Amino acid sequence: MTGPRKVVVIGGGVAGLASATLLAREGFDVELHEKNASLGGRVGQWAHAGFRFDTGPSWYLMPEVFEHFFQLLGSTTGEQLELIRLDPAYRVFFEDDPQPLDVHSGQEAVSAAFDRVEPGAGERLSAYLESARTTYDLAIRRFLYTTYESLLPLLRVDVVRRLGRLTRLLVQPLDRFIAGYVQDQRLAQVLGYPAVFLGTSPSRAPSIYHLMSHLDLVDGVFYPRGGFTKLVESLTALAETEGVRVHTSSRATKILTRSRPRRWVSGDRRAAEVTGVRFRTAQGEETTDADIVVGAADLHHVETQLLTAAARSRPPSWWSRHDPGTGAVLVLLGIHGTVPQLAHHSLFFTRHWEAHFDVIHGSGEPIPDPASIYVSRSTASDPEAAPEGHENLFMLIPVPADTGMGRGGVDGDSDLAVERVADAAIRQVASWASVPDLADRIVVRRTIGPQDFADDVNAWSGGALGLAHTARQSAFLRGRNTSRRVAGLFYAGHSTIPGIGLPMCLISAEILLKAVRGDRSTGPLPTPLSVRSRGVDHPAGPTRPTPGSRGSR
Known part of the structure; x- marks a missing residue:
């Protein structure tokens, strides 16, 4: 990049805010447009008569992903949020069982709890959780932070050595995998319920997602004091610190493109490229030029409502086959x-x-x-x-x-x-x-x-979470975060890789930055990101919200 090119991000949810912030730190001139009057997307809040409710995500898992993201910007989770570790992590009520089960995180505690329900299950759970840990560690190193633009970077010794097991984990349903470790239905439900937060069920989710049990049963469950909109406030303040211009009540109505007559020379065969985005605001229709457009809104909406049929990467038949x-x-x-x-x-x-x-x-x-x-x-x-x-x-x-x-x-x-x-x-x-x-x-x-x-x-079919994590909608089968038809058009958020959830949306922003850079590495980027100005690297100092800003502590 020889100068600050213009980026327009559509959607002010967590993925949109995170994407805009990383691209601005990279040296791009970034605008973010959100159709609603407030930012956050699915991370919403409703206050009434002195009550305050989170209306979206409510489980804070994978704290190391949040910490890594903040470190990319020269900050830390401790500077941005006040986290409370929940104990118990959660309580489970079972039909026709008067005694609920309190789940306390930590391998020893949860193994003891499982043993009290099903003698001998604690030892088997230890093996289950060890498998979950090693699978999660491998996912962080090789699968969650990659663009899948090429599968060659995945051909590493640690992946090849586990290829047979990974294949089985991708084709075997989660409920059948769980049945190999516990027989009591109540315990099987505790191990299988994370599939619901993946937009699917234990019988439809591939068993590779047993890795999620490492998150709640071992690492623990947290809560940001003040609710999850505190995360949105923090991300907004960081975005503004990096120079992102945020526009609310600005609804995207069309992604503008033009043909690329010289595409064969560059080797990029996409027939079109982005030129800007048209928005509807209180002042009427407005058009913003752009070299790069990031669709961080619901992917179905971006593809079917903001692009012409010729510019869509996914035809109607694709959506009809997906969940x-x-x-x-x-x-x-x-x-x-x-x-x-x-x-x-x-x-x-x-x-x-x-x-x-x-x-x-x-x-x-x-x-x-x-x-x-x-x-x-x-x-x-x-x-x-x-x-x-x-x-x-x-x-x-x-x-x-x-x-x-x-x-x-x-x-x-x-x-x-x-x-x-x-x-x-x-x-x-x-x-x-x-x-x-x-x-x-x-x-x-x-x-x-x-x-x-x-x-x-703009949720597709009114879905609450996003594309279900079924076998055909996971990892590289979920779809790339770059448009197949339009150069300069990228995607971020729950609908694309790596998937559903707040940590995944933060990772999605980092994958987006990799795609823009042409970086095909598989792991998290080094921290902190260097600050770029007109293509020149500068040392990155601590990035904190200014006193009195919405994200300050």
């Missing part, structure tokens, strides 16, 4: 009094949870009652999230990614299908957690349905 992942009904409740029966994170598992997964993935049956659901009580760790003498509850009920279910609303003012799911979940939590008067103690209620996800973040 948009899990939808969700969210229920936000302000509760009078305390609910100590619930931990910060609580999971409710039905005996026949596969029936629920079948519904999620298209059986056509109604959502079962009871259902397998997740509940967060962030006031367990952050009392300021509710008025004194009150608590907040966030419920997530997995449903099909289907906008036909409708929208949520406040105090029952929403579509009937959404409210029915919410009512059933409230009854279930009240019964299973022994809080019989839960419904009577609700003072604030809001629901969010699949259509809300489509409206708010």
Whole structure:
């Protein structure tokens, strides 16, 4: 790069903010445009009557990924966030079992807990967790931080030596892999539930994702005090420190391109290249020129709504063969009094949870009652999230990614299908957690349905998470983060590599930087990144938000 070329990032979620920040530090002239009035994408927050609710991600895992990202910018997690380690990491309620299971992170603690449920399972769990650790370590070194522009960098001794095992882990479903280690259904559910956070189910997720058990069962689960929008505030402040110009209420309507008559000379056979982006703002239609465009919004939306048919990398047939992942009904409740029966994170598992997964993935049956659901009580760790003498509850009920279910609303003012799911979940939590008067103690209620996800973040089919991590939608099969048709067009975020989740979105931004650089290395970049100005490297000093900024501490 001989001068600061212009970059436009579409989408102000975590991946968009992180991508814009890294590219600005690289020396690009970067603008970020977000269609909503606030930044964060799926990382949202709703405040009402003194209650504060996270409306998106609520599990802080893989802390080393966050630390690495902040170190790229000359900072640390400790400078940016105040993390609380949760103990227990979570509590699990099982159908027809009056005794919930508290899961305390750490191999010794969790092995002892498993032994109490199924004698001998603790020793087998140790082997399971060792496999999870080695698979996770290999993923960090070789698979999560690569662009997959070439598979040659993957041909290393540590990969080749494990090729047979890796192949088995990619083709064997997670539930069958788990069955080789535990027989008790409750323990199998504890090991299999992370598949839900990957937008799929244990029977559909490849068993390579057993690596996720290393994250919650060994490394631990954390919570950023003040909620997950603290991460958004931190990323926003870092982006602005690096010179990113942030525009909210600026909706992208078209990615502009032109033909490339000299493409054969460069060896790049793509027929078009980006020239800019058209936006709709309060002032009307505006056009911004760009040398590089980063689609950090939902990939289905970027491909099908912002590009002409000739410029799309994925035709309609591609989308028809792929899985948009899990939808969700969210229920936000302000509760009078305390609910100590619930931990910060609580999971409710039905005996026949596969029936629920079948519904999620298209059986056509109604959502079962009871259902397998997740509940967060962030006031367990952050009392300021509710008025004194009150608590907040966030419920997530997995449903099909289907906008036909409708929208949520406040105090029952929403579509009937959404409210029915919410009512059933409230009854279930009240019964299973022994809080019989839960419904009577609700003072604030809001629901969010699949259509809300489509409206708010342009989610494909109203999916809550992103493309499901099935075997055909994982690793290099998930698709590259560069356009196959348009030079200068890149992708970032949950819809592309490496996948779903906040850590993956941060890694996605780093992979984007690699793609722009033409870097085909497989591991994390050295820290900190050098500061570039008009193509000249300068030593990188500490990068901290300025005093009084939204990300300062």
